[in-house]
Amino acid sequence: MLSVLILNGPNLNLLGTRQPQIYGRTTLADVEAMCAAHGQANGFEVTCAQSNHEGALVDAIHAAKGTHDGIVLNAGAYTHTSIALHDAIAGTELPVVELHLSNIHAREAFRHHSFIAPVAVGMICGFGAAGYTLALDALLGHLEDTS
């Protein structure tokens, strides 16, 4: 059975109460339950993790190698700053779908650049919490195409 890691970065533990006009009212627990249900309905395994720490996210990406077939990654603000996350993805060669709840290209200029994008299979942004299941479907399609 295919196995996917849903990895959320800094401040995403605050989902539901953090700037709901931008990120919505769905909590991280809701998102994780939605992803688990989507996996169950479609025959793949979903594991969820969140950290506010860059190094812990790097460790989670390394640990996913050999454990999971791919990652849906919302790296939060580290998207725009982290060469370490870029290198971790490049180093493990795991397929990663980059995900953002908000449309980062319609926001401040500092959110327009992503260090994840060049090492991701693709990006889904702007669809709120629904983006997580869209990203899962995109990753599963990619894994089926490349297997």
Ligand code: DQA
């Ligand atoms: C985000 C967008 C980032 O710019 C921001 O720093 C986040 C959340 C999103 O899901 O829209 O923390 O990744």
